[in-house]
Amino acid sequence: MSFLGIDLGTGSLKVAIVDDEGREQAVASVAYSIETPHAGWAETSVQTWWRALCEAAARLPGALRREVRAIGFSGQMHGVVLIDADGQAVRPAMLWPDTRALALLDAWPEPQANPVAPGMAGPLLRWIVLNEPRTVHATRWALQPKDWLRVALGGTVLTDPSDACATALADPAGVWDTALLERLDIPRDWFAPLAPSYAAGGVLSDAAAQALGLRAGIVLAAGAADTPCAALGSGLARDGDALLTTGTGGQIVVLASDAPAAARGLHRYRAASDHWYRMAAMQNVGIALERVRGWLGYEWADAYSDAFGAASVDASGDAAGVAFAESDASATHRNGTLSFLPYLTGERTPWLNPSARGGWLGLALDHTRGTMMRAAFEGVAFSLRAGLDAIRASGASVPSLKLAGGGSVDARWRQLLADALQAELHAVDCPNAAPRGAAILGGLACGHWHADDLAALAPGATRVAGPRNDTALAERYARFLDLYGRVETWFGASDTR
Incomplete structure (x- = not known):
């Protein structure tokens, strides 16, 4: 069957x-x-x-x-x-x-x-x-x-x-x-x-x-x-279970047993089960990184290498124990003031501003392609953090997230996400979560499974990154938020609807 x-x-x-x-x-x-x-x-x-x-x-x-x-x-x-x-x-x-x-x-x-x-x-x-x-x-x-x-x-x-x-x-x-x-x-x-x-x-x-x-x-x-469906297929079954998906855009979904309170910039929708979920929807993840990669003339392998340097897993074998040998471009950026706003198509959470736009600010003569690529990765990570902050402000703590999506497989990118989000990341062993969730609904509809079975059907998940206390990164995130606030009026007022 x-x-x-x-x-x-x-x-x-x-x-x-x-x-x-x-x-x-x-x-x-x-x-x-x-x-x-x-x-x-x-x-x-x-x-x-x-x-x-x-x-x-x-x-x-x-x-x-x-x-x-x-x-x-x-x-x-x-x-x-x-x-x-x-x-x-x-x-x-x-x-x-x-x-x-x-x-x-x-x-x-x-x-x-x-x-x-x-x-x-x-x-x-x-x-x-x-x-x-x-x-x-x-x-x-x-x-x-x-x-x-x-x-x-x-x-x-x-x-x-x-x-x-x-x-x-x-x-x-x-x-x-x-x-x-x-x-x-x-x-x-x-x-x-x-x-x-x-x-x-x-x-x-x-x-x-x-x-x-x-x-x-x-x-x-x-x-x-x-x-x-993707949340169901990824194993979200209990109150507080959370999922980050990174594709063209990014979504952060947190399951809730009861209807969450309304919060500006967040969606509160019904789940595929009898639950609800909070959702932060960010439009510019893969689409922004792909465009920057093209502008800078990179192949993906070189984009990661120049932005992050080499990566290795520590001797303990822990997949979250990633060490980085930073490239000159990455090290230069860590000591610089370069910021990137990724809002090439406007933004939903948390700004609700379809007119928002992006770009680099803080470029200097000693910056390189790698510096600019690193800033783009950070800007996208910071946009996801701004969405997660909105969810946390609505009452959900979110200390960890399941991780899905084709744009989240590089270990260095995963570590940056964990550091920026200040959350553990657990990669879901389910590359096709949405159709899997749909198939589970079929099994429920014909009586093969019941609601009590959903937690047991959750796919495996591997811890791939944990947050580090990176003071410099936290300062750059604060600068990112300040930069958006300063330039928002250039693009048109946000939608307060």
């Missing part, structure tokens, strides 16, 4: 099969591009998603596919898919990087329980109501991406609280806000009924089963948004 998890991401679709003990058996992914028909728009045709699913499924071993007994879903948050009464998309899906609705955010009353961004379903649907009357007339349902996929596979029209609460159209628990919908002139009957992420949401149709090489009639879970 096995379970299939499908993660419908922004730039790729990933599938994973896990066995009846939660162990990954096979994984496959297919990448695709976001369409930008106009400046600031971000769309994808649902046919692109469907082709990616069929191609990814075909890459899984046929014998494993035939053993699948349930499917769970994980999907990119905030976007929206509009379908007609026959289940056909009436236009391309609109995605979270879309900014066409930026001018419409004033329609939301203040304060909101969560920050409102232009790429959320609410602002995007408000834009549709104002600009595409034919689309409005043709639409029967406004679905989240993973919910569209479940319906396309033969499932029930529904959504779960983890996705609903992030639309800017529901209360923090995920219940649709009828009064707000009426105020925004968005039809209430577009919105699907709610069910828990682990609830059954129909069964796989004959046509979809044939297309994917699966058995018809297997259970389809309601599914959850990608961040709570």
Whole structure:
């Protein structure tokens, strides 16, 4: 017996099969591009998603596919898919990087329980109501991406609280806000009924089963948004469990048994289980480092070497005992005043400023490429620390974090993160956390697992870095915060929504 998890991401679709003990058996992914028909728009045709699913499924071993007994879903948050009464998309899906609705955010009353961004379903649907009357007339349902996929596979029209609460159209628990919908002139009957992420949401149709090489009639879970699925797949199961993911952007998620208090710059959303979570969302992690690497003409290996110097594990064999032989560039930087603001695409937590921008300040003639690269790594680490500080200020202590994401594998980078965050880091032995979490939801939906089993299903995690008392680094973090405060007005006022 096995379970299939499908993660419908922004730039790729990933599938994973896990066995009846939660162990990954096979994984496959297919990448695709976001369409930008106009400046600031971000769309994808649902046919692109469907082709990616069929191609990814075909890459899984046929014998494993035939053993699948349930499917769970994980999907990119905030976007929206509009379908007609026959289940056909009436236009391309609109995605979270879309900014066409930026001018419409004033329609939301203040304060909101969560920050409102232009790429959320609410602002995007408000834009549709104002600009595409034919689309409005043709639409029967406004679905989240993973919910569209479940319906396309033969499932029930529904959504779960983890996705609903992030639309800017529901209360923090995920219940649709009828009064707000009426105020925004968005039809209430577009919105699907709610069910828990682990609830059954129909069964796989004959046509979809044939297309994917699966058995018809297997259970389809309601599914959850990608961040709570990744938290579930990474083993977050108890109050206070925390996860740091570093990819294009960065997220810090802390699980909570009860609804956290509202805090400026933080999101408080429903988890894939019956928990809640606090989330700090930082937009500029991998995307900023990749751009700096390109500007400076580095290959990644040389970027790490010039920024950090050589690294080795100490004689005790402790993976957290990393020693550094600093390069001249790194040593020069440690004694200098060079700072880097990484906000190349604006920032969410903690500043809520889509107009924020980045750059270096403090350059001197003796600085090198390595100095600038080191400053970029520190600036990104400091931006993550600013997000974590917001979470700590909201009442969560967070002495340690599980660590996931493709951008967090270098030992020197991990040590800098631990020092900057002042937290232990434990690398999760689960490279595909979101589809694994989705597969676990499938197992819950068909009754193979129960809520009490989640802690036991947590993957292994290895301590890879512990915080050191680096006074100079702490001083540079204080300078980083001061620098942002001084230049914020250059870029435009932050959003206090």
